[in-house]
Amino acid sequence: MKIVVAHNRYASGQPSGENVIVDAEIAQLGAAGVTVLPFLRSSDEIGTFSKAQKVLLPLSPMLGGDSQRALAALLKSEKPDVVHLHNPYPLLSPTVVKTAHAHGVPVVHTVHNYRQVCAPGLYFRDGHICTECRGRTFPLPAVTHTCYRGSKAQSAVMAATLTYHRSTWKRVEHFIALTDRIAAHLADFGIPESRITVKPNGIPDAGAATAPGSGFLYAARLTPEKGLELVLDAWLRHGDGALGTLRIVGDGPLRPRAEQAAAARSDITYVGPVDNAEVRAEIARAACVIAASTWHDVLPTIVLEALSGGRPVLVTDRGGLPYLTGDAGWVVEPTPEALAEGLVKASAGAAELAPVARARYESEFAPDVLTERLIDVYRTVTTRN
Secondary structure (H helix, E strand, O other), rough: OOEEEEEEOOOHHHHHHHHHEEEEEHHHHOOOOOEEEEEEEHHHHHHHHHHHHHHHHHHHOOOOOOHHHHHHHHHHHOOEEEEEEEEOOOOOOOHHHHHHHHHOOOOOEOOOOOOOOOOOOOOOOOOOOOOOOOOOOEEEHHHOOOOOOOOOHHHHHHHHHHHHHHHHHHHHEEEOOOHHHHHHHHHOOOOOOOOOOOOOOOOOOOOOOOOOOOEEEEOOOOOOHHHHHHHHHHHHHOOOOOOOOOOEEOOOOOOOHHHHHHOOOOEEEEOOOOHHHHHHHHHHHHHEEEEOOOOOOOOHHHHHHHHHHHOOOEEEOOOOHHHHHHHEEEEEOOOHHHHHHHHHHHHHHHHHHHHHHHHHHHHHHOOOHHHEEEEEHHHHHHHOO
């Protein structure tokens, strides 16, 4: 079986679990005997564009001209069985679907966010969940609220892209929904249940930590929707040292807030941005990992990393977080009061749930389990065609 994996990589300066997942999936498919042809663009390329290319850049999300020509050449020469699309924006565009079909190749699309409907793909705006564009012929609120990169012009382009490609998405042969929340989003968008498979991402198994940990780890992009302020508000409701330590890993616009909290409390440490190997080391050091998203977070990789390391998780009840957690942690409402109470429970019960967390990873998220499920999807679409 020969598969083209198409993905627009997020900029290297922006930590991306999605990039990590795509890389891991390519490796896992290769290990399973699948021939993988990576078709990758990167947002880092934009900084090297000529003036002429930058003038045409706003059209990329809609048409992706250069990418489509390169993809067409690849499809013509390699004749793959399936094109597996991940993130199409901004340099690939959903036109990948049309290009694949023009060469008689079916498309599988892993849905990592809510971008079929929502311009930034988050269902989150100005500190709260927002679904104003759902069900609209043209997502005008996205333009009004400058939802895409804080720019009215760029929001207008993305809103037009969503409208233009609504029918394109409906032509995808099969969708992979990372969680039940994404499956519900696709059903609401009009995709039949028969064309949706719920299959979470898998990550390489680094093995469970060999020693018990202590304290809590919060590792995420330091952006409002990831819940740093919520975590700090809940933590500060307890005395200094009452819960052990809180280590904060990551970078982003809220970095000064993390640094300020670490300077004010002896039980808070701001570690900063680190690579994936160091994230794993931080997980092993902790007794429990916190994922406190206030938006409908799809599938934060840190939860999978925690379960793989045999660490239970304390999460909010948003998006795919309850689905991932199962019986391997605690699920609370995204309020300071609820999270503060959850911290107490997690502090007392983390050691007991450590083996449960590891068992959940092995049964639900191990690479061999999920890779076989993905290959089954490929078989389905090639048989159907």
